[in-house]
Amino acid sequence: MFDLAFIIEKAVLIGGIITVSLLIAMYSTWAERKVAGFMQDRLGPNRAGWGGLLQPLADGLKLFMKEEIIPNASNKTLFILGPALAMLTAMMTSAVIPWGGKIEVFGRTVDLQIADINIGILYIFGVVSMGVYGIMIGGWASNNKFSLLAALRGASQMISYELAMGLAIIALLMITGSLSLKTIVEQQSTGWWNFFLQPVGFLIFMVCAFAECNRTPFDLPEAENELNFGYHQEYSSMKLGFYLFAEYINMFISSALMATLYFGGYDIPFVNDANLGANIGINALAAIQGITLFLKVAFFIFFFMWVRWTIPRFRYDQLMNLGWKVLIPLALLNMLVTGAVILWLGH
């Protein structure tokens, strides 16, 4: 009844992608501190291991060793469910992102993608909209008014920016005509990268991605140096770690998404992938494609950090003004222009 090889293949793929996402998120924390240091004329962490490379492990160890505090007046089940949900939704998005072409193992052709569903982008939106619950449940269950207010702040920010993000994506979908991420990447590897067709859309998408990941300049939910710490104020130990870690995984996933949707995904620039694959073999091609994607992702992660250490935080009313009065009209206009151009070219 079950196709055993299929299950093993997917299990290995899922395990691999989860490991890679965790590893990248781990080293994003290290990179964040290094980038912050370098941009402020400091060196950043450099004591644990060569260049501070063991720093994430030390941080993780520290978080595990810390005392686990569950407030008396909190709702214990939901208090634990909050960070778990945040982590879960952060990890789930990676299922539909194509990480490379096909490889051949033991005579099987394996797609380097967990699930190529024909509603890939919508799936990502669904999971991202679930991400609000991790914040809200955690903030409410802490039974602390500051946590609750921060949770409301975070949730309303995420809902507001999801709209503009969705509208930016619709314009992209008009061009691609498909919701499957695999198809979108394949279209880009033969034609133009979508960034050149949709620069405004990309800009809107990127700004919204910053807001969705709660990154500066939109890190109002946890403005640690102005407001109270945020929705995870009552959390300690690894539960706090989960919240902070989920943020880095989200950053990795949205970088991967930006690369996939607008910058050709695993497409190697200036090279005809199919011809290269015929020369060096399908597995080597997949490896190079994977590396290409990860280089693009690394650039976007660096970009996230670069912006964080450059641009100051928005005020809350400015944040809402930007979301509702600038980005959404701009996205609608972009949609309109894209539709008009497609109609004009079609005739």
Place this chain on the structure above:
Amino acid sequence: MQALTNRNKAVDRKPMTLWEKMYIPSIMKGMSITLSHFFKKKPTISYPEEKRPFSPVFRGLHILNRDEEGRERCTACGLCAVACPAEAITMEAAERKPGEENLYREEKYAARYEINMLRCIFCGLCEEACPKDAVYLSETFTPANFTRETFIYKKQDLLIPDPKTEPEQYQKALGSRAKKN
């Protein structure tokens, strides 16, 4: 009034143009500044491995000196205690017994010699007052500690290592500021 420098700038309260309202050019400008700092040389000094040189007039922790045969120079005259504006120094004198000539240079020596590092202002007047070149201020800081008592440095804390038995540590403690006699 005439401007003294040409650096002052009138506050510009003109409404922003559309180009400025887009903020993207100014964001780009800011990002280029941070990126240029990314590649700048870092002024950090990794402390335990690299140390900054002290200035030649730095006055740190006190040291009770010995002469080249390893005898204590201090004769417990009390001039340093008198000179001290913070009254941080106290001592008790004792007479040298026969057979102790290899320990103390003069006939009188300090049996007890204490400096309260919490009172001391590291002015160096004790060093100037000393007729025997017995006390001088070295190139180290007073290390931090948990209790006040530990900041009252006793004679054994202040004495320099014996140049005969521990020559390397003696040289290290001597530093560059001791008067070479």
Place this chain on the structure above:
Amino acid sequence: MNITQILFWLLTVMAIGSALMVIVSKNPVYSVLFLIATFFAISGHYILLNAQFLAIVNLIVYAGAIMVLFLFVIMLMNLNTETEPQKNKWLKFAGTIAGGCLLLVLVAALRDADTRTSTALVKEGDIGLIQNLGKTLFNEYVIPFEISSVLFLSAMVGAVVLGKKE
């Protein structure tokens, strides 16, 4: 029993169980969370019917947006039992009768409905796929679709008007 059937029964138990928990839970926040779980189970059913678009839109719209607003309101309420107003006994009675009437109407309507011919096909139907759904919506049902969008627009205008009022 094949894997589709196992999944079907699992999702059914989950849907009905969490729907019951919505009513039974004392804490309104739990009710909302169980309602979200119900939506997940129903989305699972949609996927079994090969209607992935419906499944994911159900999640985005209901679980992702509407339920968040519900949660917003409930979280800001004071949920202490002391402040809860005493419910009138007659009010409970009236509620039971009203609910019973609704159930009666539903049962009567479903009993006469011809369900057998329009049962969706598990795994084989393709009406839920986004392409077919879009073609149907924009060809056969284009006028109702547009009218409902006008309805939404008027609701939005109404919300803005209410929000602007002092």
